[in-house]
Amino acid sequence: xxxxxxxxxxxxxxxxxxxxxxxxxxxxxxxxxxxxxxxxxxxxxxxxxxxxxxxxxxxxxxxxxxxxxxxxxxxxxxxxxxxxxxxxxxxxxxxxxxxxxxxxxxxxxxxxxxxxxxxxxxxxxxxxxxxxxxxxxxxxxxxxxxxxxxxxxxxxxxxxxxxxxxxxxxxxxxxxxxxxxxxxxxxxxxxxxxxxxxxxxxxxxxxxxxxxxxxxxxxxxxxxxxxxxxxxxxxxxxxxxxxxxxxxxxxxxxxxxxxxxxxxxxxxxxxxxxxxxxxxxxxxxxxxxxxxxxxxxxxxxxx
Amino acid sequence: xxxxxxxxxxxxxxxxxxxxxxxxxxxxxxxxxxxxxxxxxxxxxxxxxxxxxxxxxxxxxxxxxxxxxxxxxxxxxxxxxxxxxxxxxxxxxxxxxxxxxxxxxxxxx
Numbered sequence: 001x002x003x004x005x006x007x008x009x010x011x012x013x014x015x016x017x018x019x020x021x022x023x024x025x026x027x028x029x030x031x032x033x034x035x036x037x038x039x040x041x042x043x044x045x046x047x048x049x050x051x052x053x054x055x056x057x058x059x060x061x062x063x064x065x066x067x068x069x070x071x072x073x074x075x076x077x078x079x080x081x082x083x084x085x086x087x088x089x090x091x092x093x094x095x096x097x098x099x100x101x102x103x104x105x106x107x108x109x110x111x112x113x114x115x116x117x118x119x120x121x122x123x124x125x126x127x128x129x130x131x132x133x134x135x136x137x138x139x140x141x142x143x144x145x146x147x148x149x150x151x152x153x154x155x156x157x158x159x160x161x162x163x164x165x166x167x168x169x170x171x172x173x174x175x176x177x178x179x180x181x182x183x184x185x186x187x188x189x190x191x192x193x194x195x196x197x198x199x200x201x202x203x204x205x206x207x208x209x210x211x212x213x214x215x216x217x218x219x220x221x222x223x224x225x226x227x228x229x230x231x232x233x234x235x236x237x238x239x240x241x242x243x244x245x246x247x248x249x250x251x252x253x254x255x256x257x258x259x260x261x262x263x264x265x266x267x268x269x270x271x272x273x274x275x276x277x278x279x280x281x282x283x284x285x286x287x288x289x290x291x292x293x294x295x296x297x298x299x300x301x302x303x
Numbered sequence: 304x305x306x307x308x309x310x311x312x313x314x315x316x317x318x319x320x321x322x323x324x325x326x327x328x329x330x331x332x333x334x335x336x337x338x339x340x341x342x343x344x345x346x347x348x349x350x351x352x353x354x355x356x357x358x359x360x361x362x363x364x365x366x367x368x369x370x371x372x373x374x375x376x377x378x379x380x381x382x383x384x385x386x387x388x389x390x391x392x393x394x395x396x397x398x399x400x401x402x403x404x405x406x407x408x409x410x411x412x
């Protein structure tokens with residue numbers, strides 16, 4: 001129990017500034033506090049700190065304007081990616097036929113499918129990283145609590161938000177466009193518990209939550225960069241988020257029939273602009289590579 | 304105007320002088336009032352006093368009895384001394400003539 005209380009106090013104290021955390025644990029050690037007293041004291045301090053931070057309007061704006069929308073959007077695109085990839089994985093994994101492997105066309109289509117799945121997953125990782133980066137860039141002293149909140153929104157989005165959202169989009173399509181309720185052609189895929197329940201969760205954790213937290217820490221360190229560098233990074237991040245919104249399936253539908261008809265008109269959203277956005281999405285890879293090169297070979301001053 | 308707890312902390316820190324830091328101030332307050340103050344109350348009040356310019360803090364050296372962790376050292380500023388003096392004077396003025404004050408004078412004489 002004692003070790004558990006100290007461990008918990010240590011975890012909770014990570015919401016404090018590193019210097020303050022050291023001083024607090026030093027004071028607790030010097031005063032000879034029990035584990036329970038230490039945990040209670042740290043909880044009280046963290047609670048007071050958070051209450052003070054949340055007394056201003058900025059954290060609320062951050063929560064309502066960035067963390068909740070980005071977290072929900074990520075949950076929706078994560079579910080779309082997981083469900084889309086489930087169909088292809090099911091096609092190969094659950095319907096494997098060795099006779100097909102003798103057909104050269106099978107390997108070509110399989111390579112194309114694997115490439116598409118890889119790009120979908122990579123795009124999702126880059127979107128998640130970018131969302132984390134944006135939240136981290138504007139969080140500063142609230143970085144840890146904002147990270148926790150982003151996780152909670154992702155958890156909520158995965159468990160309730162995304163399923164309800166897709167159900168609502170389907171109902172809306174049925175009402176607004178008189179789309180007939182056809183039998184689900186992918187029902188066989190989602191009858192399998194793994195594709196219905198497990199794969200979305202795995203995608204959400206591995207391809208969304210982990211990259212988002214990774215991006216969060218990079219966003220915090222980006223605040224030390226010169227203004228022109230930050231302007232470039234922010235432009236790339238905003239373009240990426242715009243790309244994510246455009247690719248989100250329900251976004252155009254929920255805007256209403258006139259917009260949908262404009263959206264569906266060929267050539268408008270499938271032009272060069274959107275193709276450029278598709279490449280901008282991968283900016284985190286370029287940024288991480290450039291940072292690694294800079295660390296490996298730092299620029300030396302001319303002699 | 305200071306709060307009661309802020310006054311206690313400023314007084315304890317002034318008494319401790321160069322050796323004023325979190326654990327020592329808690330000990331001093333506990334001795335004076337017979338109650339232990341929580342670490343949360345202590346550090347949030349320190350922040351408030353610092354933001355008002357009544358104290359200045361810096362990180363000290365780590366010591367073995369603290370598990371090698373540093374202290375947050377506290378120094379009361381001239382503004383802090385003035386605020387504490389004003390608070391004490393106000394307490395004296397407001398207490399003049401009340402029963403516990405007159406009793407205390409009677410006990411002393």
